[in-house]
Amino acid sequence: MRLTDDHRSFAATVRSVVDTQINPYVDQWESEGIFPAHDLFPQLGKYGLLGIEYDPEDGGEGADHSYTMVACEELGRIAAGGVSMAINVQANMATPSLAKYGSKELRQKYLKPAIAGEMVAAIGVTEPDTGSDVSALRTRATRDGDDWVITGRKLYITNGVQADWVCLLVRTSDEGGYRGMSQIVVPTSSEGFSVARKLDKLGNRSSDTAELVLDEVRVPVANTIGTIGRGFQQQMEQFVIERMSAAYSIVGQIDVALEKTREYLKQRTTFGKPLASHQYIAFRLTELAARNDLLRHHNQAVCEALMAGEDITRMASIAKWEAGRLVREVADMCLQFHGGIGYMEETWTARMFRDARLASIGGGADEVMLQVIARIDGYPLG
Ligand SMILES: Cc1cc2nc3c(=O)[nH]c(=O)nc-3n(C[C@H](O)[C@H](O)[C@H](O)COP(=O)(O)OP(=O)(O)OC[C@H]3O[C@@H](n4cnc5c(N)ncnc54)[C@H](O)[C@@H]3O)c2cc1C
Structure with a gap:
């Protein structure tokens, strides 16, 4: 999938919101065990980030799914998984069914204020x-x-x-x-x-x-x-968007983790040379970056298939499963190559190590994703 200048400019806007209105505050929110959704969401609403694909009549932006993918990837760069997850719940997990199947009255009463960030969903x-x-x-x-x-x-x-x-x-x-x-x-x-x-x-x-x-x-x-x-069937459709929003965000989360680790390892020396110059470390991190590129390309293929109206159940399950596995491995390796400081609470690696663990459980565990894929592939699982 070829991203356009418009996608890149949108990504830059989302990144600037993350850098100025979210990341400076996440340490405080983490220590308080909660973030102020009723303060943050209206700010995100002003940038149209809570209703990217929704109907302008409901206050949405009326954009296509590729902009959701771009936004989620940037939100993955938030320095606390809890905040990006909460935003994804509001924008891509609790509201898609209401936007697609809800009556006009219901959308006006509950979706419109959620898109504006005035109501938390x-x-x-x-x-x-x-x-x-x-x-x-x-x-x-x-x-x-x-x-x-x-x-x-x-x-x-x-x-x-x-x-x-x-x-x-x-x-x-x-x-x-x-x-x-x-x-x-x-x-x-x-x-x-x-x-x-x-x-x-x-x-x-x-x-x-x-x-x-x-x-x-x-x-x-x-x-x-x-x-x-029809609630089960509608929820299954909603789950597909939920799983893709998680997989998109994880690509951004991995990007930033590998960037930060590479920069740290250029400074830190052992045995007379920077850690980043040890071939094992450089290759290991490059391998993870390459796998993240594969995930990004798979995500883009899912996004295109979704926009073409195809059934993406199998592709989305693969994306969610691989994203969960990969982000856990990346979190582990980034912590490992930081050494002792990586295990300290003062270093971002400790938080990422904890946060990343959820990716293989929430929104459908790895084994549930494999069950979906195996059934589609014809295994008689019952
Ligand atoms: C931080 C957090 C936030 C969450 N947010 C939400 C939310 O907003 N809304 C919501 O509705 N839910 C939410 N969840 C729930 C989440 O989706 C569930 O935890 C998840 O679906 C797993 O369900 P369970 O915990 O009941 O585990 P169980 O269903 O008891 O499964 C336990 C484990 O068994 C394994 N397993 C399950 N089925 C199979 C199988 N068929 N074959 C082999 N192994 C299998 C998996 O490893 C699984 O992790 C959240 C969970 C967490 C931890």
């Missing part, structure tokens, strides 16, 4: 008893006249403490399995909705991750996104 799929197997989720919405009455729990919900609304995947019938689920916009101010706890995590510490409790929460049936009963 979260995506609620995972539950205490089930994550990888979405077909086993139990949170239930029962119809009562023009309302849904929802009871259940959601776990590990990013932006969960600060969210104004959650795109919630729930059961709306007793059919079981993949049938009878719906996506519903649930305002967090609803009676019966509560944040049970803010979770203490290994990494991505600046991102607030919550356990949510819904105890007979009443919301209008009109808050259903798209067709009642």
Whole structure:
């Protein structure tokens, strides 16, 4: 895929937002265990970063998916994985279904303010008893006249403490399995909705991750996104965008890690020469950079296929799986070649080592990606 001058100019704008409005503050946010979403998101909204592909009628930019790819890659350069993940949740994980399938009223009420950064959004799929197997989720919405009455729990919900609304995947019938689920916009101010706890995590510490409790929460049936009963299928489509936004961001995260490591290793000497001049180190880092280039090109191929309207499920699963594996290896090698200082909290490598671990779990674990690919390839996994 050939990027244009327009893409490059957009990338420069996003990089400048990251350098001036995000990176100077992330150390503080990491130590506080939360970032100020209601302050940061309106700033991102002004630059159009929270609704790149969405309809201008809803406040979006109406751009094509290649600009999402470019933006995510630049957001990957944020010096804390928690902040880039939280932005991705707002822009590419909690809102795509609403943008594509939501009614005009629902989009005006919830999508428009999310694109402007005035409302914080979260995506609620995972539950205490089930994550990888979405077909086993139990949170239930029962119809009562023009309302849904929802009871259940959601776990590990990013932006969960600060969210104004959650795109919630729930059961709306007793059919079981993949049938009878719906996506519903649930305002967090609803009676019966509560944040049970803010979770203490290994990494991505600046991102607030919550356990949510819904105890007979009443919301209008009109808050259903798209067709009642099609929630699983809509969420699977949303997952594809989620997985690609993660894979795009990881390319940027790896770029910056390898750049910083190379510069450090040019200064640091052992056995009379800079570490970067030891062939083993230079080759090892070059190998990782080459693999990141392959991932970038694969991502670009997925982006083109998506824009052409093709089914990208297999390609996106490969991207997410490889991105998770690669970023963990890069984080490990960058820390290793820094030596003792790399293990210290004062060096960025320590945070990256912790943050990168999530990439192979969140949004579909590596094994789930392999399951999707293996099934498409015809293995009888059941
Ligand atoms: C920091 C963080 C943020 C998150 N944010 C959100 C969010 O915003 N919204 C949301 O809904 N969820 C969120 N999640 C949840 C995340 O998507 C799940 O943790 C993930 O899908 C795995 O589900 P699980 O934790 O229930 O693990 P389980 O489903 O119990 O699986 C455990 C492990 O088993 C292995 N495994 C699973 N299935 C198979 C298989 N078929 N074959 C072989 N091995 C397998 C995998 O290694 C997996 O990691 C977040 C998680 C974390 C840690």
